[in-house]
Amino acid sequence: MSEGSKGLRLYNTMTRTKEDFVPIDPTNVRMYVCGPTVYDFAHIGNARPVIVFDVLFRLLRHVYGADRVTYVRNITDLDDKINARALRDFGSDIATGKLSLNEAIRKVTEKTANQFHKDVATLGCLPPTFEPRATDFVQPRSDGRTDMIGLIQSLIERGHAYEAAGEVLFDTASMVDYGQLSKRPLDEQQAGVRIAVDAHKKNPGDFVLWKLSSPEEPGWDSPWGRGRPGWHIECSAMSAAYLGEVFDIHGGGLDLIFPHHENENAQSRCAHGTDGMAKVWMHNGFLQVEGQKMSKSLGNFYSINELLETETFGGRKWPGEVLRLAMLMTHYREPIDFSVRKLEEAENTLRKWKRAADLATGDSGRLPEAVVEALSDDLATYPAFQVLTQLAAEASEGNEAAAGLKTALQFLGFNLATATIDEQAVSNTIAERLAFIAAKNWAEADRVRDALLAQGIQLKDGKDPATGERVTTWEVKR
Numbered sequence: 073m074s075e076g077s078k079g080l081r082l083y084n085t086m087t088r089t090k091e092d093f094v095p096i097d098p099t100n101v102r103m104y105v106c107g108p109t110v111y112d113f114a115h116i117g118n119a120r121p122v123i124v125f126d127v128l129f130r131l132l133r134h135v136y137g138a139d140r141v142t143y144v145r146n147i148t149d150l151d152d153k154i155n156a157r158a159l160r161d162f163g164s165d166i167a168t169g170k171l172s173l174n175e176a177i178r179k180v181t182e183k184t185a186n187q188f189h190k191d192v193a194t195l196g197c198l199p200p201t202f203e204p205r206a207t208d209f210v211q212p213r214s215d216g217r218t219d220m221i222g223l224i225q226s227l228i229e230r231g232h233a234y235e236a237a238g239e240v241l242f243d244t245a246s247m248v249d250y251g252q253l254s255k256r257p258l259d260e261q262q263a264g265v266r267i268a269v270d271a272h273k274k275n276p277g278d279f280v281l282w283k284l285s286s287p288e289e290p291g292w293d294s295p296w297g298r299g300r301p302g303w304h305i306e307c308s309a310m311s312a313a314y315l316g317e318v319f320d321i322h323g324g325g326l327d328l329i330f331p332h333h334e335n336e337n338a339q340s341r342c343a344h345g346t347d348g349m350a351k352v353w354m355h356n357g358f359l360q361v362e363g364q365k366m367s368k369s370l371g372n373f374y375s376i377n378e379l380l381e382t383e384t385f386g387g388r389k390w391p392g393e394v395l396r397l398a399m400l401m402t403h404y405r406e407p408i409d410f411s412v413r414k415l416e417e418a419e420n421t422l423r424k425w426k427r428a429a430d431l432a433t434g435d436s437g438r439l440p441e442a443v444v445e446a447l448s449d450d451l452a453t454y455p456a457f458q459v460l461t462q463l464a465a466e467a468s469e470g471n472e473a474a475a476g477l478k479t480a481l482q483f484l485g486f487n488l489a490t491a492t493i494d495e496q497a498v499s500n501t502i503a504e505r506l507a508f509i510a511a512k513n514w515a516e517a518d519r520v521r522d523a524l525l526a527q528g529i530q531l532k533d534g535k536d537p538a539t540g541e542r543v544t545t546w547e548v549k550r
Contacts, residue, residue, distance in 0.1 A: 463477040
């Protein structure tokens with residue numbers, strides 16, 4: 073293995089090969105994953121990349137150290153559908169100055185963003201290190217972090233973008249190797265943007281960086297007039313803001329390779345003058361439901377929350393950890409058929425593992441090296457799970473196999489009621505959350521709550537009957 077790889081090998085979509093992973097800086101391994109567009113509740117297809125890259129996040133933390141991994145997953149709260157709803161619901165408040173545009177958009181998206189946090193925490197996912205919102209990175213920032221307008225200006229200055237008919241567009245012909253990620257020739261490229269473009273483009277594949285807004289549409293002031301950014305520039309700005317011009321891993325679903333990731337890569341490279349945006353590009357496979365493509369027209373479109381809270385799939389509710397295991401039973405790069413049968417299989421397997429892990433007494437044991445070795449081969453979950461099944465077969469009260477199994481399950485994000493809880497750490501975290509609540513920083517308070525939930529700690533808020541002050545208690549979520 074190459075020095076610094078520590079045995080970790082990952083499939084790189086850019087090269088179409090499995091490679092030794094050697095971080096740019098082993099003291100700060102950096103990963104960016106495209107997050108949800110919070111227009112509606114996240115569907116089960118959205119859950120797959122969140123779970124897959126949560127496992128990779130956990131593995132990187134184990135290999136390089138928890139304080140040496142930076143994971144950024146964005147929230148896309150900037151979209152024409154979201155903007156239209158903000159204008160519809162809060163247009164008069166915006167016009168009279170009662171609400172700023174960002175405040176109106178935040179009101180529209182806050183409910184779905186909060187539900188997303190709750191849902192993925194129930195799926196056993198750790199919160200990312202940073203979770204930027206697109207609307208906070210449109211204009212130049214007081215902290216100097218990369219913003220969208222600044223990136224677009226850089227592209228224009230470097231000859232990679234041009235203005236036409238009220239838009240700023242990326243000039244694909246200005247980049248000699250455009251298309252290197254999707255391996256599609258330039259003459260086969262399509263615009264593929266969320267904001268419609270017209271015949272004023274120099275090349276058919278040119279895509280929107282900035283589009284002017286009418287007086288009735290939300291927008292931000294810019295050197296090109298009041299408008300809003302295109303989809304792709306958002307992630308280029310947010311990734312650079314927290315991870316730098318070139319970082320280690322960029323992840324997302326297979327459907328994002330083109331046009332989103334192709335265009336991200338192009339504009340980031342051209343704006344910064346770099347050879348690449350990320351060293352490794354990783355993509356999870358597609359998801360279908362009971363053998364069919366998931367769609368609302370077929371009646372097989374399910375949100376994560378529906379599966380967790382209602383009896384719409386298989387006539388019952390499904391625990392988050394069962395959904396998690398069902399997702400991981402298929403290798404992340406392969407297509408997955410999400411079915412009741414698969415969920416039942418996952419539930420039975422998890423029950424057997426937990427029953428064996430419960431035989432361990434005292435603290436958990438060491439994480440079995442065989443599990444790490446399996447996952448280090450491009451997140452090969454199937455052989456990792458074979459190790460767990462073998463440990464379960466060997467488990468007996470208090471023995472090493474049961475303790476190792478218990479540790480492995482916790483490492484993989486499955487809650488165990490018998491897990492050792494650092495009560496002082498929980499109390500300190502609750503105090504931190506109460507401080508955020510006192511400061512009316514609801515977003516941070518929610519993030520702390522969701523982080524605890526991801527660890528299996530359920531908070532309950534109430535009032536002290538004597539003083540009326542807020543009191544927060546907690547329990548292990550079983």
